[in-house]
Every structure is written in structure tokens, then in C-alpha cells.
Amino acid sequence: MTIAEIAKQLKKQTKVVIFSHNRPDGDTVGSATALALALEKLGITAHLVCNFDIPEKLCYLKGANLYAKSVKDSDYSAYIAVDCSNEHVFPELYPVYLSHKETFNIDHHVSNSRYGKYYFVSESSACAEHIYALIKELKVEIDSDIATSLLTGIVTDTGAFAHSNVTPKTLEIAGKLVGYGANLHYIIKRNFKSQPKERSDLYARVISNMRYRLNGKMAILIISRSDIEQCGANDAHTEGFIDYTLSVEGVEVGLSLLEIAPYRYKISLRSAGNVNVNEIASLYGDGGHILASGAMLNGHLEDIIDKLCYNVEQRL
Ligand SMILES: [Mn+2]
Numbered sequence: 001m002t003i004a005e006i007a008k009q010l011k012k013q014t015k016v017v018i019f020s021h022n023r024p025d026g027d028t029v030g031s032a033t034a035l036a037l038a039l040e041k042l043g044i045t046a047h048l049v050c051n052f053d054i055p056e057k058l059c060y061l062k063g064a065n066l067y068a069k070s071v072k073d074s075d076y077s078a079y080i081a082v083d084c085s086n087e088h089v090f091p092e093l094y095p096v097y098l099s100h101k102e103t104f105n106i107d108h109h110v111s112n113s114r115y116g117k118y119y120f121v122s123e124s125s126a127c128a129e130h131i132y133a134l135i136k137e138l139k140v141e142i143d144s145d146i147a148t149s150l151l152t153g154i155v156t157d158t159g160a161f162a163h164s165n166v167t168p169k170t171l172e173i174a175g176k177l178v179g180y181g182a183n184l185h186y187i188i189k190r191n192f193k194s195q196p197k198e199r200s201d202l203y204a205r206v207i208s209n210m211r212y213r214l215n216g217k218m219a220i221l222i223i224s225r226s227d228i229e230q231c232g233a234n235d236a237h238t239e240g241f242i243d244y245t246l247s248v249e250g251v252e253v254g255l256s257l258l259e260i261a262p263y264r265y266k267i268s269l270r271s272a273g274n275v276n277v278n279e280i281a282s283l284y285g286d287g288g289h290i291l292a293s294g295a296m297l298n299g300h301l302e303d304i305i306d307k308l309c310y311n312v313e314q315r316l
Contacts, residue, residue, distance in 0.1 A: 001118055001119060003137050005118070006104065009104070010080075012077075013039075013044050013078045015045040015047075015077055016046050017046075018032040018035055018081075019049055019050070019079065019084060020048065020049070020090075021085075021089040021090045022091070023266075026155065026191055027127050027154075028050075029064055029152075029153075030058075030153030031082040031106075031128045031150075033061045033063040034128065034153070037063060037146050038140040042140060049070065049093060050093075051070075051090060053236070055239075056236075061149050071093075079100040079103050081104065081107070081115075083108070083109075085112045085288065086287070087113070087115070088296065097116075104118045104119070105121070107127055108122065108124045108130060110288075110289055110290065111288055125157055125158045125163070125170040127157075129173055131153070132173050135150075142177070147178075148181070151178070151187055154170060155188055165289070196233075196237065198234075198237060201231040202223070202228060205231065207244055209222065210244075210245070212251075214309060216248075216251065217252040217253065219245040219253075220256070220305060222257050222259075223259065241256055242255075242270050245270060246270050246272050253269060253271050253316075254269070257301065257304065265299075267281075267295055267297055267304070267308065275316060277290065277291065277292065280293065281293035281295040
């Protein structure tokens with residue numbers, strides 16, 4: 001489907017729910033809030049749902065405080081998932097999403113499983129790029145709130161325009177959004193240049209225990225429950241830790257393991273360019289992008305590390 005066709009189907013709606021993925025980031029929240037604001041301007045009621053709390057640092061986005069944890073009403077005309085590559089990123093809400101006949105899936109992950117009745121999946125720096133095109137197609141005027149949400153999606157998914165996923169189109173859209181009133185400086189400061197002390201303490205601890213494998217080609221961060229608790233931090237504070245791994249010269253693949261529960265880890269993988277980490281994450285059912293991917297793994301920490309080192313070594 002094209003964005004124009006998605007827009008055409010969306011215009012027929014009266015009341016929708018927009019789904020954001022677990023461990024919500026600036027892109028899923030920015031995309032969802034921007035789309036909700038745009039639909040409201042067309043007279044379409046839009047509710048937001050996410051199984052996780054929205055990170056405090058995204059509370060400046062208009063509507064971010066309106067998220068519910070579950071779908072309550074029964075009279076919605078459609079369900080829409082944004083930035084959700086597959087069922088694994090919103091497992092609790094996925095069955096609810098699927099229970100509706102009219103479902104939309106708008107995403108930018110290569111690993112997207114093309115679920116839903118109407119889907120638009122294409123690679124771009126952020127899902128927010130697609131939502132921008134969609135809002136243009138809906139002929140809704142972009143105000144400063146919508147622009148702030150969309151630019152937040154782009155800024156956070158590109159590491160403030162530092163990742164290799166940035167294209168001329170990304171910058172063009174970002175420029176337009178600044179023109180519509182988004183404050184780029186504030187968005188970058190908020191998401192990349194300020195943090196709670198708890199996060200800083202946890203970061204220092206995790207980085208100082210970074211391990212190396214494969215002759216320094218792989219760097220590994222381990223984030224245990226006890227570290228998080230002792231620093232008074234939470235899981236959302238660990239976002240972005242993984243980026244540190246690739247800053248070390250010689251590191252080809254960065255891995256972080258966040259302990260979710262005993263013997264259960266959320267792993268994140270980053271590649272400097274030579275290894276397709278989407279392929280590795282896909283071995284475990286999840287995925288993401290070629291250079292940035294993740295999965296959930298069960299088992300003993302050292303076994304998981306050995307397994308992933310083997311997967312990386314085979315691809316070096
Ligand atoms: Mn995204």
C-alpha cells in the first residue's frame with residue numbers, strides 16, 4: 001500500500017486507537033502523538049495505548065500524558081500500530097490489536113512482519129518520517145505540537161542526526177518541521193544532553209564494567225537488576241547505553257544485556273557496519289534494523305553471551 005492509500009482508508013475512520021511498542025521511545029511516542037493530533041483535526045477521535053509507562057523525558061509531547069495501558073471502549077472503527085515491527089514488541093496488546101477487522105501498520109523496520117489489514121512498511125530513519133508524509137497526504141496543517149512530536153521521532157531514532165540512517169530526505173523533513181515551529185535545540189537537549197542523576201550513576205557503573213570479546217571487536221554491557229536498583233534507576237534509563245560500545249575503536253559489534261527477570265534478558269545489538277545484526281536478532285524471533293537490532297533471550301547470562309559471540313564471530 002502507498003501512503004496515499006493509507007490516508008484514504010484513515011479518512012473513513014471515526015474513532016481509533018494508536019498503539020505504541022513496549023519500552024516506548026521518542027519515535028513510537030512522537031509518531032503516535034503526531035498522528036493523534038492530526039486525526040483529531042479531522043474530527044477523528046484518537047486514543048493512545050502502550051503497555052509501558054511513557055518515559056518522563058517525553059512528557060513535553062502533547063498528548064503523551066493521555067496514554068492508557070489497555071483498550072477500554074468497544075466502539076473503535078480501527079486500530080493503528082506505529083513503529084511496531086512485529087508482535088514481539090507489543091506482545092500484551094497484539095492479540096487486542098488483531099481482534100479488530102480494520103487494522104493499520106505503519107513502520108520503518110526492515111524486520112516488520114507485514115501484519116495488519118492495511119500496512120505501509122518502508123525503510124527510513126524514523127517512523128515519524130512516514131507519519132509526516134501521511135499527515136501531508138491527509139492535508140492537515142502541521143502546527144508546532146505536531147512538528148515537535150515528529151521531530152522528536154526523527155531526532156531520537158537518528159541519535160540527533162548522527163546515525164547512518166540519515167538521508168537527504170530526513171534532513172529535508174527535519175528542516176520543514178523546524179519551520180513549522182519545532183524547537184530542535186530543546187528536543188536534542190531534552191533527549192540527549194540531560195539525564196537524571198540515577199541514570200548517570202547507572203551509566204558510570206555499567207560502562208566501567210564493559211567487557212570485550214573477539215579480540216576487541218565485540219564490546220558487551222551488562223545491566224543487572226541489582227545495579228538498576230542500587231542506583232535508584234529504572235529500565236527506561238538504560239536507553240542509549242549501547243551507543244557507547246561503538247565509540248571504542250576497533251569495536252565492530254556492541255551488545256547490551258538488560259536483565260528483565262532472573263534468566264531473562266533484553267538484548268540490544270549495534271553494528272559499526274560490517275555485521276548485519278538484524279540477522280542475529282532474527283535467529284531469536286525478533287529483529288529491527290541491519291545496524292541496530294534487539295531480541296528477548298532466556299537463559300544463563302554467560303551462555304547467552306557465548307551464543308551471541310558465536311553468532312557475531314561467524315559474520316565478522
Ligand atoms: Mn523507530
